[in-house]
Amino acid sequence: MLLRKYRLTKNSAFINTYLNKKIVSNDFFVLYLGKVKSAQIDISTKVGFVISKKNIKLASKRNKIKRQLREIYRNFVLNKEIYNINKYLSLVFIVKAQCYNKDFLLIKEKFLELVSQID
Secondary structure, rough: OOOHHOOOOOHHHHHHHHHOOEEEEEOEEEEOOOOOOOOOOOOOOOOEEEOOOOOOOOOOHHHHHHHHHHHHHHHHOOOOOOOOOHHHHHEEEEEOOOHHOOOOOHHHHHHHHHHHOOO
C-alpha cells in the first residue's frame, strides 16, 4: 500500500498541479507535473490518481485500477533514481478509458513508459 505521505489528499493540491500545465501523455494516461522543487526543500513527491466516472461507471472497477497504479508506483517508481520524479512536488495521473479491461502487465508497461518520458 502506498503510504499517505506520498499521496495527494487535498483538492487544492490537485488544482495547483493542474495549473502548472506541464503535461506528458501516452495512450493510457495523462500525467500532470507539479512545480519543481527548490534545492533546500526535502519533501517527498506526492502523487494522485484520477479516473473519470464518465469513462468507468462502477466505483469498484475505478478503485481496482487505482490500487493497481498505486502498487506499480510503489514497487517500480518510488525511490528509483532512473526516473526523474523526485524533482517535482506533485504528480497527477489521469487514466484514459483505454486502460480499462487491460492486463496488469500492459498497464505496468505503459505506466513505466510514461514515467520514463519525464525530463
